[in-house]
Amino acid sequence: MINLIIALFINVNVMMPYDTIQNAGQIKDLSQTTALLQQLKSANVNGIMIAVWWGIAEPEPSQYNFDGYLQLFQLASTFGLKVIPIMSFHGSDVVSIPSWALSIAKSHGILYKDQFGNTQSSYISLSADQIALFPSNTAYKRSPLTIYTDFMTKFAHSAFSFIEQNVIQEIQIGLGPDGELKYPSNSENWRFPGIGAFQSFDDLFVEQLQMKADIFGLKIDYPPLDAGDYNSRPDETEFFKFGFKSAEGKFFTQFYQDKLIQHAVDVIDGARQAFEGLKLSAKIANLHWWYDDESHAAEITAGYNNIIQNGLNAYETIIQTLEGIQIEITGLELTNAKFSQLACESNPEDLIMQIIEAARIYGGALGGQNINSTLLDSDNQQILKQLTAGKGTFTQFTYFGSIIILSSEQLIYLTKFVKQIQNL
Numbered sequence: 001m002i003n004l005i006i007a008l009f010i011n012v013n014v015m016m017p018y019d020t021i022q023n024a025g026q027i028k029d030l031s032q033t034t035a036l037l038q039q040l041k042s043a044n045v046n047g048i049m050i051a052v053w054w055g056i057a058e059p060e061p062s063q064y065n066f067d068g069y070l071q072l073f074q075l076a077s078t079f080g081l082k083v084i085p086i087m088s089f090h091g092s093d094v095v096s097i098p099s100w101a102l103s104i105a106k107s108h109g110i111l112y113k114d115q116f117g118n119t120q121s122s123y124i125s126l127s128a129d130q131i132a133l134f135p136s137n138t139a140y141k142r143s144p145l146t147i148y149t150d151f152m153t154k155f156a157h158s159a160f161s162f163i164e165q166n167v168i169q170e171i172q173i174g175l176g177p178d179g180e181l182k183y184p185s186n187s188e189n190w191r192f193p194g195i196g197a198f199q200s201f202d203d204l205f206v207e208q209l210q211m212k213a214d215i216f217g218l219k220i221d222y223p224p225l226d227a228g229d230y231n232s233r234p235d236e237t238e239f240f241k242f243g244f245k246s247a248e249g250k251f252f253t254q255f256y257q258d259k260l261i262q263h264a265v266d267v268i269d270g271a272r273q274a275f276e277g278l279k280l281s282a283k284i285a286n287l288h289w290w291y292d293d294e295s296h297a298a299e300i301t302a303g304y305n306n307i308i309q310n311g312l313n314a315y316e317t318i319i320q321t322l323e324g325i326q327i328e329i330t331g332l333e334l335t336n337a338k339f340s341q342l343a344c345e346s347n348p349e350d351l352i353m354q355i356i357e358a359a360r361i362y363g364g365a366l367g368g369q370n371i372n373s374t375l376l377d378s379d380n381q382q383i384l385k386q387l388t389a390g391k392g393t394f395t396q397f398t399y400f401g402s403i404i405i406l407s408s409e410q411l412i413y414l415t416k417f418v419k420q421i422q423n424l
Helices: 030-042 068-079 101-108 143-160 160-164 202-214 245-274 299-300 313-321 338-340 349-363 377-388 407-424
Strands: 011-015 048-051 082-088 111-113 119-124 170-173 279-284 327-328 365-370 394-399
Touching: 011 082, 011 111, 011 407, 030 068, 030 299, 030 407, 048 068, 068 082, 068 160, 082 143, 101 119, 119 377, 143 245, 170 245, 202 245, 245 279, 313 349, 327 349, 338 349, 349 365, 349 377, 377 394, 377 407, 394 407
Parallel strands: 011 048, 011 394, 048 082, 082 170, 170 279, 279 327, 327 365, 365 394
Antiparallel strands: 111 119
16 A cells, blocks of 8 residues: 655754764763754754664663763754654764674674675674574573664663654664665775675575575575676676676575565564654665666665666665655765766766655655765755655755854855755
């Protein structure tokens, strides 16, 4: 059943700095944070987003500390600002996943792994979602899915008063690296516009792939070994020239996406339990390079089987499967012209329009975000253009930047931009 959502107006939020809450679990700079919130209110911003880091708030198994976040929510509420907490189960350059979880994931080989043997420690491999290896405050071990549900449930209880007062009306659910629904296909050695690499070589993932292939009568020993490296172009690889069109290639790319979407469904099931009745959202990746190449290689390595020529539409599948979940799109300021000299078949404008059309078909709501931390007038105009194109589907726009404190000139600039969005 399709539940048609038509947004009548667009709220504007600002993403708080990732290190607003420090590793000890307290606000890093209370006076500076207070001043920033006051500025945002004066600019008529509707609310803030804040990453609620798993690595900060669960320092020991089943021991939670949300004190700094609750203090921030109270501050925001005094200025009449709404708060959108992001359940952030990934690591970043600011905070890693909890050390107790990371050490277990490393010792059991359940971090994402590429064909070259490199592992990435920013997120636990979804292949281990239901494997109970992690401690709790009882004698029972927990799976990653149980850990995520426990975390969200405890947060809901801790923040109940702010939910009850409508300070918190939405929760964004992190579903992968960078808080996005994707595999970490772009490692630290990746350079734009490389195609990235499949993250499907941990032992559990390979075993699950083999078992599924056997059911369909296919002999697949490993994920593709001929897909180049992180910085390859599609035409430099056998897989993205030919292999993705084979029966084995089609099976693998669909399996790879299916695993990713099932991970989203399972994590969100836990969120629905924890945050019953609250609006939920999830962020997807903007993998616009090689979009116009028939292989859609950058999307494929991240888990988006969006080979349009084969009648596939990853974004329709995601929006349809995650019915009732608002989908956040990043990179609204990007234009095709910005990448035209790089010869990487980039098409961010058509990619975003594909997502907008998918939302219209399945009655989904969208949120928009920017990628670049400093926006020029031309960027703002492109954002307004995309929000206008998606009118009726976009409910909010969130400004992502490195805002610590605004100069008077920046405040005037932000106030003007906020008004332009809210008047669409």
